[in-house]
Ligand SMILES: Nc1ncnc2c1ncn2[C@@H]1O[C@H](COP(=O)(O)OP(=O)(O)OP(=O)(O)O)[C@@H](O)[C@H]1O
């Protein structure tokens with residue numbers, strides 16, 4: 001009898017341990033569910049000869065290049081749905097630089113990859129929401145509905161991308177020149193090899209490459225990280241795109257090279273006709289380069305506004321924390337400020353402020369559901385309960401002013 | 407200018423590698439000779455002539471045996487013996503096979519006891535074809551058919567496996583992918599003697615579609631070449647089906663890895679079509695690991711397929727090696743193994759050279775990596 005009891009105890013203990021893991025059945029269940037959703041979405045993506053009307057749309061504001069409207073971009077993994085981007089809305093106005101900041105893993109890259117339709121397939125999918133793109137010819141595309149085939153007319157030509165990892169972003173078996181010419185041959189049919197070469201070398205000069213002719217005939221492994229990133233930038237610029245996405249273009253480089261690449265981006269800003277979406281986790285870089293700033297946390301936007309607003313008047317405790325962790329602004333403190341804790345796992349997020357467990361301003365209300373987005377000024381908005389009071393005060397004082405004027 | 411420099415570098419590299427190869431072959435030869443020598447009891451020459459020596463009273467056989475033993479250094483201690491044997495090998499005397507002989511194509515003029523030419527009725531001198539048991543002659547003559555078979559099988563293998571591997575990687579978890587995986591697993595797990603026997607039973611014996619042995623059929627009314635091809639269908643099928651699986655999986659794995667690389671995302675971001683992305687940007691990179699396989703092809707091409715040739719009674723070098731092993735033809739086995747090691751060493755060198763051709767990051771610097 002006693003033996004049996006012991007056995008039962010052991011089994012119970014085992015069961016309780018297993019509870020911490022995802023069971024096999026659960027994985028199977030999720031996998032099945034996932035493959036159903038993926039199949040449906042992929043069907044949409046793989047359609048051929050779709051009439052344009054199906055994916056043409058209207059911009060909310062024709063002065064925007066891109067409008068993200070409640071974008072949900074998910075990864076359907078066996079462990080569950082990773083809501084990497086979960087309801088993101090912001091605009092990229094024409095001829096502007098929009099900075100996207102946030103900690104590692106908050107969904108910055110996924111936002112930009114969704115825009116290019118380059119999320120890892122088949123598990124990475126735009127689940128819902130719209131991304132509207134205002135093309136050079138005045139047409140507006142609803143990117144999430146554009147089939148893969150037609151996306152190729154937009155990629156590279158209308159919008160291009162500079163990636164985080166210059167060391168691995170160039171194909172190791174082709175010469176720099178071939179890789180630069182390729183994009184020209186693709187988007188300017190009829191261009192001769194001589195013309196392409198000339199243009200590529202000009203582009204290499206534009207990005208400040210020393211000895212562009214020699215670089216043209218070299219292989220990627222013969223260049224340093226900084227040089228490779230310049231090549232990537234040259235490639236991104238070469239079709240004169242409407243929008244350049246720069247995804248942490250300096251993260252993988254050492255400090256002096258970082259400064260040079262940032263200088264280059266700054267000078268490009270004046271030369272090009274398009275906009276730049278600059279992704280980084282360095283608020284300092286954003287502060288000096290961007291016109292608008294979007295702060296992301298765990299797949300959502302927690303604060304956005306003009307660079308000045310975010311810089312001078314940050315409202316969300318997370319943005320404040322980010323700002324405190326910029327080295328240059330932190331002269332008197334010996335130790336650099338770090339926000340305690342880590343970004344939560346984006347599977348099965350709870351329905352309360354995602355930042356709650358790391359927040360130093362947490363108060364009673366914060367235990368409620370996820371805070372609504374509050375408009376502080378026409379351009380500045382925050383998703384935090386603290387801001388409610390500020391907004392209320394603002395409203396009051398405005399009312400007061402009005403009353404006084406009366 | 408630059409090309410000249412590359413060629414000079416390449417030659418330097420090859421010379422260095424060849425020197426290294428000699429060292430490797432030296433080691434292999436020690437192992438081969440050592441294995442033969444450490445066998446307890448009678449050595450292989452004595453074993454071969456044992457029965458004859460018992461019957462022979464004249465001492466002739468014993469004399470011959472001693473002479474043969476000297477050739478293989480069997481009369482001296484192992485180290486000295488090795489030097490004798492290796493010296494012979496270097497001089498091109500690889501020994502005589504106990505069981506095989508081939509026609510050399512040359513003829514000997516027949517003479518009678520007094521030394522006068524023997525004439526036939528028309529006054530022409532009679533001749534006798536010369537046969538040779540020299541293992542090198544045997545290897546040379548028997549590897550031709552093995553080479554033809556292996557070449558066809560290899561071309562088919564690559565031609566089928568690589569495209570299928572790529573498709574199964576790009577359509578991961580699709581119908582093609584699952585079928586390829588199942589096929590590959592079957593190919594990897596089926597032993598050739600079993601699969602070969604199965605094919606023989608079904609297609610030769612029961613259905614009678616294909617002949618079951620050899621290369622030609624005197625009763626066939628097909629032209630010789632067609633007849634040969636008819637005979638080769640089954641053995642080549644065995645070779646291809648059994649080797650295709652591994653290559654397919656290898657291609658698939660490498661392709662999947664390459665497709666996840668950052669530069670593939672760059673290629674897509676340029677606006678290239680999926681076809682260009684896969685067959686230009688990804689495929690060139692998949693080729694790099696595939697080149698290592700070249701090292702294994704060369705011994706496979708010339709070394710014959712031991713079991714398949716035996717099952718289908720094809721008189722190639724593979725079958726000869728099998729027969730030599732079962733019948734104790736040690737001189738042939740030793741020579742065959744040396745031949746395989748030479749092929750392996752050359753194959754490795756070739757695959758390293760090919761690496762430098764397909765991967766610009768590889769520099770030929772000589773020495774081992
Ligand atoms: N292929 C994928 N499969 C599953 N989950 C993914 C995949 N790619 C990204 N994710 C998840 O999506 C979330 C957002 O990732 P993302 O790459 O956008 O982060 P990020 O903000 O760009 O970070 P970093 O600063 O490190 O580049 C992460 O939690 C990550 O785990």
Ligand code: SF4
Nearest residue numbers: 353356359366384385
């Ligand atoms: S809602 Fe509360 S917990 Fe969340 S950031 Fe604002 S103050 Fe902190």
Ligand SMILES: [Mg+2]
Nearest residue numbers: 108109164247
């Ligand atoms: Mg990123």
